[in-house]
Amino acid sequence: MAVTVSLTDPYLATFDAFVKATGDSEPPWVRKLRTTALDHFQKTGFPTLKDEDWKHTNVAPIVRAPFAFDPLAEAPRIPGDLIEAYTFGVLKCSQLVFVNGHFAPKLSYLRWLPEGVRVGSLHEILHFDPRALEPELGTVATVERHPFAALNTAFLQDGAFIHIPRGRVVEEPIHVLYVSVSQEPAAVSYPRNLVVLEDESQATLIESYVGLDKGPYFTNAVTEVRVGSAANLDHYKMQRESEASVHVSNTAVVQGRGSTVTSSSFNLGGGTVRNDIRTLFREEGGSLALTGLYLLHDAQHCDNHTFIDHMKPNCTSVETFKGILDARSRGIFYGRILVRKDAQKTNARQTNKNLLLSQEAFADSTPGLEILADDVKANHGSTVGQLDENAIFYLRSRGIDEDAARTLLTYAFASEVINQVKVASMRIKLDQLVLSRLPGSEVIREAL
Amino acid sequence: MALLEIRNLHARVANKEILRGIDITVEEGEVHAIMGPNGSGKTTLAQVLAGRPNYEVLSGQVLFDGKNLLTMKPEDRAREGIFMAFQYPVEIPGVGNAYFLKAAVNAVRKYRGQPELDAMEFLSLIEGKMKLLGLDESYMKRGLNEGFSGGEKKRNEIFQMAVLEPRLAVLDETDSGLDIDALRVVANGVNNMRSKERGMLVITHYSRLLHYIVPDVVHVLAGGRMVKSGGKELAEELEKTGYAGLGIEEGATAPAPTPVGR
Numbered sequence: 001m002a003v004t005v006s007l008t009d010p011y012l013a014t015f016d017a018f019v020k021a022t023g024d025s026e027p028p029w030v031r032k033l034r035t036t037a038l039d040h041f042q043k044t045g046f047p048t049l050k051d052e053d054w055k056h057t058n059v060a061p062i063v064r065a066p067f068a069f070d071p072l073a074e075a076p077r078i079p080g081d082l083i084e085a086y087t088f089g090v091l092k093c094s095q096l097v098f099v100n101g102h103f104a105p106k107l108s109y110l111r112w113l114p115e116g117v118r119v120g121s122l123h124e125i126l127h128f129d130p131r132a133l134e135p136e137l138g139t140v141a142t143v144e145r146h147p148f149a150a151l152n153t154a155f156l157q158d159g160a161f162i163h164i165p166r167g168r169v170v171e172e173p174i175h176v177l178y179v180s181v182s183q184e185p186a187a188v189s190y191p192r193n194l195v196v197l198e199d200e201s202q203a204t205l206i207e208s209y210v211g212l213d214k215g216p217y218f219t220n221a222v223t224e225v226r227v228g229s230a231a232n233l234d235h236y237k238m239q240r241e242s243e244a245s246v247h248v249s250n251t252a253v254v255q256g257r258g259s260t261v262t263s264s265s266f267n268l269g270g271g272t273v274r275n276d277i278r279t280l281f282r283e284e285g286g287s288l289a290l291t292g293l294y295l296l297h298d299a300q301h302c303d304n305h306t307f308i309d310h311m312k313p314n315c316t317s318v319e320t321f322k323g324i325l326d327a328r329s330r331g332i333f334y335g336r337i338l339v340r341k342d343a344q345k346t347n348a349r350q351t352n353k354n355l356l357l358s359q360e361a362f363a364d365s366t367p368g369l370e371i372l373a374d375d376v377k378a379n380h381g382s383t384v385g386q387l388d389e390n391a392i393f394y395l396r397s398r399g400i401d402e403d404a405a406r407t408l409l410t411y412a413f414a415s416e417v418i419n420q421v422k423v424a425s426m427r428i429k430l431d432q433l434v435l436s437r438l439p440g441s442e443v444i445r446e447a448l
Numbered sequence: 449m450a451l452l453e454i455r456n457l458h459a460r461v462a463n464k465e466i467l468r469g470i471d472i473t474v475e476e477g478e479v480h481a482i483m484g485p486n487g488s489g490k491t492t493l494a495q496v497l498a499g500r501p502n503y504e505v506l507s508g509q510v511l512f513d514g515k516n517l518l519t520m521k522p523e524d525r526a527r528e529g530i531f532m533a534f535q536y537p538v539e540i541p542g543v544g545n546a547y548f549l550k551a552a553v554n555a556v557r558k559y560r561g562q563p564e565l566d567a568m569e570f571l572s573l574i575e576g577k578m579k580l581l582g583l584d585e586s587y588m589k590r591g592l593n594e595g596f597s598g599g600e601k602k603r604n605e606i607f608q609m610a611v612l613e614p615r616l617a618v619l620d621e622t623d624s625g626l627d628i629d630a631l632r633v634v635a636n637g638v639n640n641m642r643s644k645e646r647g648m649l650v651i652t653h654y655s656r657l658l659h660y661i662v663p664d665v666v667h668v669l670a671g672g673r674m675v676k677s678g679g680k681e682l683a684e685e686l687e688k689t690g691y692a693g694l695g696i697e698e699g700a701t702a703p704a705p706t707p708v709g710r
Contacts, residue, residue, distance in 0.1 A: 389501070394538040397498050398552040398608065399526035399559070408551070412542025412591075419542075 008045050010066040012038070015154055021071045027130045030137075037143045037153035044147045056332045056364055057274050057303040062246055067188035067218040069155060075102035076181050078212065083107060083179055086210045086240070091425040093173040093206070094119055096160050100180055100217075101189030103158050111172055116165040119174055122192055123158035133161065136196055140224035141252040146276065149250040152190045152222040159192035159221075164201040166228070173204040173234075173423055182215025182242065191221040199228035199256065204423065205235050209249075211242025211269060221249040229257040229283065234422055240269040240433075243300060247273045255315075257283035264421060265304075267294040268433055273302040281315040281343070292321040293417040295437060296329030296361075303332035308350075310343040313373075317347070322417050323354040324410060325361035332364045339371045339378065346373060350380035355387065355413050407438040449514045451476045451647040452616055457508035459496050465506065466492045468672035474616070474647040481658055481683060482651045484669035485691045490651045491535060493669070494620040497649075498532040499525050512616065526552075527559035529615030533605035533622050539593040545604070546588035549574070549611055556612060577610040581637050599630035606637040617641065618649045623657035635660030655683040670696040 015038055019031075046063045047054035078099055087095065096119065097107035103121035110119055118125075118132070125132055143150035160176040178191050197203055209219055219241060227233050241247045247270040255261055267273055279288055294302040308317045323331035333352040354363035365382040387409050395405035414434050421427040452474040459467040466489045474480050484490050496503050497510065499522035510517040517525060540548070553573070554564040565573065578587070581603045593601050602622055609617055619638065623631055638661050642648070650661055658666075658680065666682040668675050668691075676682065676694060686693070 388538070391538045391540050393498075393500055393522060394534065394540070395548070395552075396522040397500075397526055397532055397534075398548075398612065399523050399555040400551055401523045401555065402521070404551070404555075408543055408548075409540065412540060415542040 007063045008042060011151065012042065014069050018069070018071045018155060026126070027134075029134055030126065030130065033138050034154045034156075037138075037150045040143045041147050041150035041154060044145060044150070046147060053305065053334070056330070057272065057301065061272065062218060065186075068183075068185045069188050071155075071157065073100075073187075075099040075104060076183075078104075078107075078179070078181065080107055082212060083177065086177060086179065086208055088175065088206075088423070088425040088429060091173065091175075091423065093175045095175045095177060096121070097177045097179065098158060098191060100183070100187065101158055101178070101191055113170060114168040117168055117170055118161065118163040120161055121158055122156075122161045122194060125161050132163070133194065136224075136226065137194055138224075140226055140254050141222050141250055146250055148220050148248045148274075149222050149276075152192060152220050152250070155190045156192040156222070157190060159194070162193075162195045162203070162205065164197045164203050164231075166198040167200045168198075169202040170204070173206050175206045175208065177208045177210070178219065178221070179210050179212050180217050180219060180241065180245065181212050182217050182244070186216040186218065188218040188220060191219065193221075193223040195223065195225040195233075197225075197227045197231040197233055200230045201228065202232040203234075205233065206238065206423070206426065207236070208238040208240070209247060209269075210240045211245055214242050214244055216244040216271075217242065218246045219248070221247075223249070223251045225251070225253040227253065227255045227259045227261055230259060231256065232260045233262075235261065235263040236421065236423070236426060237263075237265040238426075239265065239267045239273065239275075241273070243269060243271050243298065245269075245271055249275045251275070251277045253277075253279040254282050255279065255286040255288065258285040260287050262289040262291075262420070262422075264291040264417065265293075266417075266430060267292070267296075267302045267304075268437070270302065271300060273300070275302075275304045277304070277306045278309070279307070279317075280309040281312050281317075284312045285314045286312075287316040288318070289420070290317065290319045291417050291420055293414055294321075294323045294331050295414065295434060296324070296331055297326040297437065298329065299327070300329045302330070304334070306335045308335075308337045308348070310337065310339040310346045310348060312342060313344045313346065315343065315346055317349070319350040320417060321352045322413065323352075323363055324357065324414060325354060325363055326357040328358075328360045328362075330362040330364075333382070334366045334368075335380070336368045336370065337378065337380070339369070339373050339376050341372045343373045344375040346376045346378065348376070348378040352382040353413075354382075354384040355410065356384065357387075357410065403439050407435075410438055411435060450474060450511070451478075451513060452649075453509070453511040455509040455511075457493075457496070457510060458506040459492060460504050460506055461492060461502065466672050467496065470508070470669075470672075470674055472649075472667060472674070474649065476647055477644040478665065479642065479648040479650060479661065479663045481663035481666045482649060482669055483653070483655070483666060483683065483686060485696060486653065488669040489672040490653075490669055491620055492672075494532055494535075494618045494649070494651055497525075497530065497618055498522060523555070524559070526612075526614075527556050530618065531609050531612055531614035531616070532618040533602070533609060533620060535621040535624060537593050537596075537601040537605055539591070539596070541591040541594045543592045544588070545590055545592050548592050549608060552608070553611060574611055577607060580610065580640060581607040582633055583607055598625035599627065602626055602630065602634050603637070606634050610637060610641060615645065616647045616649070618651070620651045621653065622650070623652055623654065631657065631660065655687040658683045668694060668696075670694075
């Protein structure tokens with residue numbers, strides 16, 4: 001009988017080396033978190049196209065040529081001006097920068113924060129004050145049936161830890177910027193963010209993931225967020241990874257009573273991208289606005305899986321995802337909303353719209369509502385289509401040339417999502433980024 | 449030289465011949481009404497003049513200021529000075545009215561070698577015209593025709609025309625869906641645009657509009673052909689006798705074009 005080498009083996013072997021390298025410096029609960037996660041990963045292994053949840057996203061490239069992970073490696077030093085393009089200019093914000101997964105204190109700064117607010121490197125806090133993390137880490141982002149979240153948890157090293165105490169309001173955004181520089185051999189990083197908003201607190205979080213060059217690497221990120229009662233979080237994720245990279249992310253949010261969360265993700269980069277967003281109304285009266293935009297060209301692939309769990313009554317969720325797909329790109333949306341038996345008076349809306357700019361582009365949209373309660377307002381819809389020829393003709397009949405008309409309409413399609421961004425300098429940046437990807441945009445930019 | 453000269457125009461849409469020999473000559477300063485029952489080809493004629501793709505000209509000629517109109521792209525026709533007010537203006541959420549109109553004005557100006565207008569110049573251009581059409585400032589910030597009532601959409605068409613100042617305006621059933629007050633506002637806007645240099649083609653099913661916009665010439669279309677031309681009294685005659693009085697059956701040959709809208 002031939003001996004088969006499991007595809008998970010290289011990752012498991014790395015884990016042994018990783019554990020050895022960290023030695024006994026970690027508290028036992030962290031070690032246990034890692035080994036439990038690894039066990040789950042071992043059990044499930046990597047998903048294949050046969051898994052219903054993964055039928056459109058082939059992870060074979062990650063599996064076949066494992067990305068290197070060296071826990072002792074130091075982050076390459078990069079000068080500050082290299083990341084300027086990825087910050088938000090004049091925006092007054094606190095900024096944490098990570099290079100290849102490692103905290104870069106020289107590129108990071110904190111502005112004045114209200115008393116008791118903690119914003120810092122997870123790695124540092126794991127070493128100096130692990131008790132602050134113990135009740136929270138790994139409690140929101142579950143690893144069962146999520147092999148990439150499990151891998152992240154097994155190998156987690158660094159990321160942002162944000163803790164807003166009860167009643168504190170942080171007015172200025174907190175920008176967590178992950179930059180990657182490709183290496184030889186191509187490497188993986190495991191960004192891990194833990195965000196806790198205690199009751200009646202308020203914050204704005206921006207996560208950015210960017211590639212500084214065009215080389216290959218793998219980002220496997222997890223962000224877990226607990227939002228307390230009557231707390232208010234605005235969350236943004238900007239994904240501008242290298243187009244030779246793989247980006248897999250798991251975002252998990254738990255909402256308390258009467259809390260308000262808006263979460264918007266913008267996927268412009270990455271070669272193969274898979275985002276899982278899971279939110280849970282654990283108590284009554286919460287509201288969630290979940291939006292997303294994926295703007296793809298060439299052979300980019302972006303797969304968004306969202307799951308909104310209405311566990312308790314009187315919660316509202318409004319979900320809008322939009323895709324703009326050019327060339328041979330592929331955009332996937334799979335949205336599931338579960339309204340559990342107890343979740344009466346739920347209000348849930350879900351929309352996914354895809355705009356195909358080329359014959360070869362591919363969109364797959366699977367919206368879904370699963371309603372077990374009986375007093376519920378819910379609807380969902382999805383479209384895949386091209387630009388409206390009537391609208392193009394209307395614009396042309398007023399003297400606007402065809403390219404500009406197409407760009408204008410494409411931009412208008414995206415703007416519904418962009419306009420919901422409350423941070424002005426991020427909105428302007430998004431406008432620029434979207435326009436720079438469309439032909440004939442000079443005319444439009446002038447008029448804006 | 450005539451402003452617009454249509455000679456023996458034949459055109460089809462989706463393999464169905466809808467225009468089967470149209471001849472119209474519009475001189476500068478003239479307003480021509482084109483009347484006819486549903487399906488007579490009125491809207492098709494407007495669309496062909498504006499250059500809508502998929503409207504295929506089979507034979508005939510259209511000269512605008514002596515230039516061959518039919519080989520021009522729709523945007524170039526607009527820049528040359530043709531404006532069509534749509535029967536069903538398109539709603540485009542996400543593109544602001546002001547933004548759209550400024551882009552249009554500057555596209556036209558650029559083509560004509562005129563300097564582009566900046567925001568202030570543009571505002572002073574549109575201010576008086578907005579008042580004329582009863583559009584308030586909030587309108588400029590809204591999406592293009594987004595959520596507009598039928599009357600607002602038609603007013604917006606005439607407003608755009610007033611701003612773009614075309615040499616030839618083609619009004620496609622601008623009266624449809626308007627109540628009497630809205631009709632007055634729209635007609636007033638159109639009448640303000642009448643001038644010695646400008647020609648107009650006013651397409652309508654009913655003679656009602658022609659009480660407000662009094663034409664110099666009236667043409668009656670049926671089955672894609674011109675069946676009668678005359679002075680403004682022809683519209684009055686039609687009002688009394690109906691199309692049946694001219695021996696025309698309602699809705700005979702050509703199908704109504706698909707509404708433009710989303």
